[in-house]
Amino acid sequence: MKRQVSFVYPMKGPGRPQILLIGNGLEYKSGQRSWEQLVRDLTLPEKREMSGVESLPFPLRYELLSTPSTSPTPMGHEDILQEEKRLAQAMKAMVHRSNPLLEKLPGLRMDHIFTTNYSYCLEQAFFPHRNFGCSRTRSQFRFDLRDRESKAIQTREVQYRLHTGYFFPAGPDTPQGTGLWHIHGESSVPQGIILGHDRYGRLLARIVQCCQNTAQRTSRTNVGKLPFLSWPSLFLFGDVYILGFGFDSCEFDLWWLLRRKQRERNGDGKVYFYDKPPFNTQKKMHHFLLQANGAEVRTAGATDWTDYDTFYAAAIQDIRQTVEQRRT
Structure with a gap:
């Protein structure tokens, strides 16, 4: 049974969606496979x-x-x-357990968390007493925003989950609730895993279509708010904080979306990319490319000698403070 949720935010200004994008870096302490x-x-x-x-x-x-x-x-x-x-x-060999870094995420009060990881480590941090390896548990917290577009849609979104995620209900740390999105697929649905060049290309085609649909909807509204129906549309208009995800050049679906966000005239969301020194020539060029596409590179005060745990703790604190500032 899918949850009936709605994500309505201003396209500009205070109240825009606050989004954390995480990668495999935050699952290192869970013993995740590289x-x-x-x-x-x-x-x-x-x-x-x-x-x-x-x-x-x-x-x-x-x-x-x-x-x-x-x-x-x-x-x-x-x-x-x-x-x-x-x-x-x-x-089947993926690890599905939380860790002290992931357990800090509910306290960030993010509206949404996107992950490129296939495991359910993120869900275990938000639902420590639930087993997301069980299909019944996943069904209990799954939402599908396509229902807002067409009540006739009855089939489950499987291979490319642009409208489907899991909803963590409102609580002391998350007053509005948090959407959890596996933007490159999840381990329980192998046919939806984005891994090879072919599937990256097919996913990008769907992302482009989502953005075109969003552009049509923004052109028809004059109230400044929009019901967001997919994770690409949230990415376009929200503030995005990137942590533990290298944003490698091969992630061409997200590079395309980053550039598309930079050209979005109806929104004013920012992108913050967190990285730890030292930075060699290749890393610096990577940062230049991110900056050319509208991202701000942050170190959260880390130096060449800062260890893994200290950097991530500082980055999470910096994200918390920035989210509070951007909400007002």
């Missing part, structure tokens, strides 16, 4: 000794290492089915 470990799990036996693949962008590396050398063109149904089975098996 992206490299996940790729190794999905690498076919005949390609395990292949050298030079580290230089490839992650989505293309996955396509190379997970595709049989003798794969036909076009690929047969059985080839695709076997790839999906290997991915489903790899998802």
